[in-house]
């Protein structure tokens with residue numbers, strides 16, 4: 104589904120990603136861990152198509168197609184979803200209105216008609232139940248005055264609504280208390296299928312108890328320096344990152 | 354018949370030519386350029402006005418001659434040569450084009466986006482149309498519904514003929530002839546405009562809309578509007594049209610006077626979309642408007658405006674809260690793009706006790722435009738317990754535009770409570786990327802953010818108008834980022 108080959112990317116002439124290789128197949132869950140500043144969010148943004156990041160070399164293939172030239176919205180239309188580490192506020196635009204716009208813009212790009220209102224309402228009801236979201240919440244301005252946890256839950260609600268092929272969850276666990284974490288993880292698991300894939304970016308192994316990864320990668324200074332199975336996450340939790348730094352000789 | 358709503362009317366209008374015959378037909382050549390007492394007299398004569406009206410105009414003209422054009426507003430433009438303008442020309446009844454193919458495709462594309470029907474497009478662009486002979490029925494239905502309630506809604510020229518006592522009693526009482534330079538000019542030469550009277554205790558059953566009085570085309574330059582809501586009555590009045598108005602007249606100086614007698618309420622909504630000039634700032638309308646309302650006891654006046662057009666806008670819809678417990682409101686969205694300049698805001702003058710005013714102003718600047726809010730809250734020494742809340746928010750798009758806020762407060766009574774809040778924000782790249790990531794392209798993302806920003810004001814517009822205004826905001830800002 105997603106294939107990243109020797110990807111180098113920079114921002115403001117500063118090299119951040121320095122040769123990433125990653126292969127995610129349909130049905131898989133990958134976890135990316137690593138210390139602060141190692142480039143995890145940058146990788147997510149580059150895959151999602153944020154323009155201020157410049158791809159120097161390498162390629163990103165989605166279902167075999169090089170998406171380097173595609174805009175962020177075109178990638179979204181092809182099923183790429185990013186749950187933001189820091190979701191932005193859009194005052195005066197309700198969650199519902201935002202979702203309606205997002206869904207219909209995506210449908211338009213796919214040559215479909217707008218989703219009928221009753222279908223939309225039904226979907227909103229189902230997905231908000233899945234994530235135990237109070238419906239009143241959906242008429243509030245997007246992320247404005249939301250707590251950290253509410254923002255993250257709202258990101259996953261959007262994911263549920265958009266049903267992406269590839270979801271990248273960037274530190275979705277930070278800001279969530281243990282109950283919310285369980286609800287959100289449960290939601291993600293229910294949305295999981297043989298046809299989609301999830302990349303979970305996290306610092307903590309905690310989330311991975313709920314969303315169990317098939318593979319765990321350690322990102323350090325812009326490179327994936329170690330890959331393994333979920334045991335690697337336990338090991339990192341127990342020993343921190345220093346041993347990895349030593350092992351890779353930096 | 355009593356259930357006949359504006360929607361019904363709109364429905365009928367779709368199939369019929371909306372020529373209401375509100376216009377007293379004037380067969381006329383255009384007057385020679387220039388302005389003097391003879392021209393003022395000639396205008397009055399053309400309109401077969403009574404002597405007192407001619408005198409009133411002349412008084413205004415004499416004051417105007419003594420006045421100088423104001424320069425305090427934060428706008429810069431080449432002053433019009435008032436002697437190079439023709440002050441009277443017959444309403445433009447001759448079609449400009451024979452078919453839509455001859456009309457500027459850009460204009461048509463805009464009509465398309467606004468969802469304006471083909472017939473309306475022709476009408477607005479000035480294309481010849483087949484005249485539907487029995488169009489009279491629409492006008493009759495509309496007028497009959499109003500007449501049953503004793504409501505008068507007609508052109509000001511007609512009102513001067515048919516209801517001289519009302520016009521004489523109220524014209525110039527809220528905006529005196531010598532109020533300011535442009536008001537004086539308007540008083541001397543006003544070509545036409547609307548008149549509306551709601552009798553005591555009557556709730557006007559439909560929105561009164563100048564949109565249906567399509568005679569605007571030729572009379573827009575010096576429009577004069579007078580709305581009188583008698584005791585305990587209510588009216589919602591819609592002015593303007595979302596369709597872009599291209600006009601050869603560069604200078605527009607309208608006057609609107611509202612009178613809300615005891616316990617009456619007037620809602621006055623405007624969507625203004627005059628030609629703003631091209632992307633380089635060439636052409637475009639200068640819009641110098643004086644709008645003011647007077648509230649008697651327990652009366653309420655709300656001004657709601659969406660301003661997207663004009664090269665230069667100078668406009669301060671105001672409320673004089675004369676009666677005790679009266680309420681004034683001002684809700685405004687002003688968009689400037691390219692080289693547009695807007696200096697707009699309001700004046701709330703608190704004279705009565707327990708008077709209340711609310712000001713919500715949303716300025717959106719893009720391109721190289723300048724957008725200024727100028728507001729005065731004045732509390733007289735005799736006004737006990739006056740309250741005002743003002744909120745002025747500015748949204749900037751890009752680095753080349755400007756937003757300015759000039760709030761003036763003159764509180765002469767210690768019991769006054771005045772609150773002022775102001776914010777300035779910028780559409781951030783992060784907001785755009787967030788939307789893009791959800792499949793929303795940049796243009797649509799901006800529209801979404803701008804609509805969110807303007808929501809408090811859009812919500813004050815009548816539903817139909819709000820939807821149109823929303824589309825208009827989108828179009829006005831197209832291509833402004835990216």
Ligand SMILES: Nc1ncnc2c1ncn2[C@@H]1O[C@H](COP(=O)(O)OP(=O)(O)O)[C@@H](O)[C@H]1O
Pocket residue numbers: 114115117119137138139140141142143144145146155
């Ligand atoms: N827009 C940007 N401008 C400048 N530096 C940036 C920008 N985005 C990220 N960086 C830098 O890139 C590095 C990686 O950041 P990030 O991808 O956010 O790391 P992580 O998510 O792993 O904590 C950091 O040193 C950060 O300061």
Ligand SMILES: [Mg+2]
Pocket residue numbers: 143144145188274
């Ligand atoms: Mg990060």
